[in-house]
Amino acid sequence: MLNNVRVVLVNTSHPGNIGGAARAMKNMGLNQLVLVDPVRFPDPDANSRASGADDLLSNARIVATLDEAIADCTLVMGTSARDRRIPWPVVDPREAADLVLDQSALPEAQIALVFGREDSGLTSDELQRCQYHVHIPSMPDFSSLNLAAAVQVLAYELRMQGLQREGAPTKMHKVETTAVFNEIPATAGELEQFYQHLEQVLVEIGFHDPQKPRQLLPRLRRLYGRVHLNRMEMNILRGILTETQKAIGVKAAGERRS
Amino acid sequence: MLNNVRVVLVNTSHPGNIGGAARAMKNMGLNQLVLVDPVRFPDPDANSRASGADDLLSNARIVATLDEAIADCTLVMGTSARDRRIPWPVVDPREAADLVLDQSALPEAQIALVFGREDSGLTSDELQRCQYHVHIPSMPDFSSLNLAAAVQVLAYELRMQGLQREGAPTKMHKVETTAVFNEIPATAGELEQFYQHLEQVLVEIGFHDPQKPRQLLPRLRRLYGRVHLNRMEMNILRGILTETQKAIGVKAAGERRS
Known part of the structure; x- marks a missing residue:
């Protein structure tokens, strides 16, 4: 169950929180843990707080960057406590679990739930790699949950709704934004390559000036x-970019020849 | 909000868990903490894990028995991981929060959410003092949540449902299918102009051949x-198309002049 859902912890400072997150995951039936550049790991404090979820710790994948952690993912959700300048699709944990469960039923789906640093969360750059931001509706004047507690809340919602779905197989198929047309979803890595290609072409056609970015790229990432x-x-979008480059390049080559 | 809901921790061994519970409570708008015969309290570990919820710790009421903690309560719910020999009304955290919020609106209501020891939970005697048992639906083979994590789950459900009852949004921005981010949605007429512009550019860059359409345009319309x-x-997308045409056109004009 939910083998295609991974929890990604970014740059975690306290190994106890990694252990607490692993325990919360195992309690709720999640088992894929990815650690991006953890400050201290492995560490006895992690195993102590894991309280029997040591298997998740020993199987945890450790990578250097968030991009590596999510490259093959078809849905990426990042937890966020704060308002951002560019509004992004924000869902609460109930909606997040609903979207994740929809997606997890698709062929070749891989889903990442991304959690940031204890003190400062995810950076804007990291948040822009997520299709949705999950906001746990805490009190505005004391809003920051413990990392393992945040993992617990999301994992709990996944488990609750997973059980409810198993008990209600006759539920009408919903029109979802995630589960379109039963086709293979693009991965975060493919999406990232697309964004880089898009940026390159936008510079080449003179639409984008990296010195005056005007939030163009975040807006396109959001879209x-x-x-x-x-x-x-x-593939269609990449094809359009490639043909655009050829169309510019062919003419430019022609100019140079003349 | 929810001043008549108290969290009662029975015979807690690790002060860190008391601090973690206090933090989870404060995150979710609960502030009444009662400690029944804590093993170590006060303790620096409690304050460390409370991360700013120290006020709940310093205001915590410490009593010797569960009876003292719940004597004035009109609704008592006890968390339980295990099946008991005597069947009892068992609710999940969603139902529990619903019952608590119903009760909390009544005059002179006082509600207790009771959490047992880290290793062995509540005794049968203690559970029989509770009107309902709350079961967090964990995995049967790894069912025991960390104490603070269990408090987090119940407190989260109370906060979610409390906000929903008030009609308050549980997320910062709604994900709207029609009008995202409070910005003006494009009209069908604008969309149609965009599709025509897009088709024109796709022909110009040599990506689209109207004689061999291959369902390219319907797929882009669907996207x-x-x-x-x-x-x-x-406007951004139209701008990209226009700049693409200029990038081609400028070169083409250069060619023609040469």
Whole structure:
């Protein structure tokens, strides 16, 4: 159950929190843990707080960057406590679990739930790699949950709704933004390559000036992030970019020849 | 809010868990903490894990028995991981929060959420003092949550449902399918102009051959149709098309002049 859902902890400072997160995951039936550049790991404090979820710790994948952790993911959700300048699709944990469970039923789906640093959360750059931001509705004047507690809340919602779905197999199929047309969803790595290609072409055609970014790229990430591209659509968009480059390049080559 | 709901921790061994519970409570708007015969309290570990919820710790009421902690309560709910020999009304955290919020609106209501020892939970005697048992639906083979994590789950459900009852949003921005981010949505007419512009550019860059359409345009309509573009995004996309044409056109003009 939920083997295609991973918990990604970014740059965690306290190994006790990694252990607490592992325990919360195992309690709720999650088992894929990815650690991005952990400050101290492995560490006895992690095993102590894991209280029997040591298997998740020993199987944890350790990577250097968030991009590595999510490259093959078809849905990436990042937890966020704060308001950002560019509004992003924000869901509460109930909606997040609903979206994750929809997605997890698709072929080749891989889902990442991304949690940031204890003190400062995820950076803007990291948050822009997420299609959705999950906000746990805490008190505005004391809003920061313990990391393992935040993992617990999300894992709990997944388990609750997973059980409810198993008990209600006759539920009508919903029109979802994530589960479109039963086609293979694009991965975060493919999406990232698309964004880089797009940025390159926007510079080449003179639409984007990296010295005056005007939030163009975040806006485009937000747009294409929320549409949940499938692989065929991704190929079409990449094809358009490549042909655009050829169309510019051919003419430019012609100019040079003349 | 929820001043008549108290969290009662029975015979807690690790002060860190008391601090973690206090933090989870304060995150979710609970502030009444009662400690029944704590093994170590006060303790620096409690304050460390409370991370700013020290006020709940210093205001915590310390009593010797569960009876003292709940004597004035009109509703008592006890958390339980295990099946008991005598069946009891068992609710999940959603139902528990619903019952608590119903009760909390009554005059002179006082509600206790009772959590047992880290290793062995509540005794049968203690559980029989509770009107309901709350079962967090964990995995049967790894069912015991960390104490603070269990408090977090119940407190989260109370906060979620409390906000829903008030009609308050549980997330910062709603994900709207029609009008995202309070921005002006694009009209069907604007969308149609965009599709025509897009088709024209796809022909110009040599990506699209109207004689061999291969369902390219319907696929692009489906993609951009489901993302619900707002006007700013529409302007960006139209701008990209225009600049692409200029990038081609400028070179073409150069060629013609040469």
